[in-house]
Amino acid sequence: MRRRELSGLYAITPDWADTRRLLATTEAILASGCRILQYRNKVTSDCHRQEQAVALRGLTRHFDALLIINDDVDLALFAEADGVHLGEDDGELAAARARLGSAAILGASCYQSLELARSAARAGADYLAFGSFFASSTKPLARRADTALLQAARAEIGLPLCAIGGITLDNAAPLLAAGADMLAVITALFEAADPGLATEQFIKHFEEKTP
Numbered sequence: 066m067r068r069r070e071l072s073g074l075y076a077i078t079p080d081w082a083d084t085r086r087l088l089a090t091t092e093a094i095l096a097s098g099c100r101i102l103q104y105r106n107k108v109t110s111d112c113h114r115q116e117q118a119v120a121l122r123g124l125t126r127h128f129d130a131l132l133i134i135n136d137d138v139d140l141a142l143f144a145e146a147d148g149v150h151l152g153e154d155d156g157e158l159a160a161a162r163a164r165l166g167s168a169a170i171l172g173a174s175c176y177q178s179l180e181l182a183r184s185a186a187r188a189g190a191d192y193l194a195f196g197s198f199f200a201s202s203t204k205p206l207a208r209r210a211d212t213a214l215l216q217a218a219r220a221e222i223g224l225p226l227c228a229i230g231g232i233t234l235d236n237a238a239p240l241l242a243a244g245a246d247m248l249a250v251i252t253a254l255f256e257a258a259d260p261g262l263a264t265e266q267f268i269k270h271f272e273e274k275t276p
Contacts, residue, residue, distance in 0.1 A: 070131060071170070071192050071225040074267045075101040075247040077135075079255050080108045084117050090260050091121060095128040097264035099254075101247065103150055105135035118144035133172060138164050148172065150194070153181065158188040172227065177210040179217055186222050193218065194249065197230025198240060202252055212243035219244030234266050241274045 076099045081087045091102065102125055104118050118134060122144045125132040133148050134141040138161050141149045148170025149161050158171050165171075172192045173185035182193045195210045195218065210230070218226055228240040229249035237248055250267065257263035 070100060072246040073101060073271055074099045074254075074264065075103065075227055075249040076254050076264075077103040077105050077229075077249050077251045078117075078121070079251055080106050081255075082109055082113070084113075084120060087117060088120055088124065090255055092124055093261040094254055094264045095124060095130050097261040098268050099264050100128070100130040101133070102130055103133040103135055103249070104140075104144075104146075105251075111140075114140060115143055118146070122146060131170065133170060141165060141169075148191070150174070158185060158190055162189055175218075176208045177214060179214060179221070182218050182222055186224055190224065192225040192227055192247070193222065194227040194229050196228055196249075198228055199231030199233075199236055201231040212239055215240065215243040215245055234263070234270075237267065237270045238273075241270060 076094050078087060102121065104121050106114055106117065118140055122132050132146040133150050134144065134146045135150050136152060138149055149165065150172035151158060151161060152174040158173060161171055162169065170191045171189060172194055173190040175182040175185060175193050175195050185193055195214055198210055215226055215228065225246040226244055227247040227249050228245040232248050232250050233253045240248060248267065254260055254263050
């Protein structure tokens with residue numbers, strides 16, 4: 066089951082229209098060891114999203130990485146992705162499970178709410194995402210979470226936990242110490258001067274966490 070791989074660096078794509086740039090940067094990130102990729106593009110056309118998602122599916126297969134699609138079950142099916150990540154307004158987890166099948170990975174945004182996490186776990190989510198932990202240029206108005214929430218979720222809910230929102234190499238360690246299994250990163254990877262090197266540096270945080 067690919068669910069056992071829900072730990073480590075979780076790269077999320079930016080809203081780039083330039084597919085060549087997107088693929089080149091993603092390839093550098095995957096080649097440097099990242100094994101979880103979420104395709105997220107909120108601004109382009111459906112046709113363009115299909116094109117990009119299929120191309121990213123090819124890359125993730127080459128590097129034996131997971132491909133998760135943000136908020137779009139139809140696109141996940143079209144691209145033969147490993148699963149879907151849903152926000153609170155993006156459809157029911159049970160309905161997504163019914164369409165994608167029992168092997169699909171379902172992630173749920175729980176923001177700063179332990180109650181949302183409990184509900185998502187009961188509905189069959191495979192991992193829970195909390196945040197934003199820090200100021201984020203992607204979602205500047207996002208609700209804020211703190212590390213105590215990760216600690217509470219770790220103590221109560223037996224699912225992998227993902228931290229998201231403004232995560233950088235400088236602020237990642239406390240999130241891992243609080244119980245995050247995955248760190249979801251956009252800007253600090255895709256906008257880095259050297260995305261491959263940034264990936265390697267993030268991965269070192271996980272290696273240092275391991276006893």
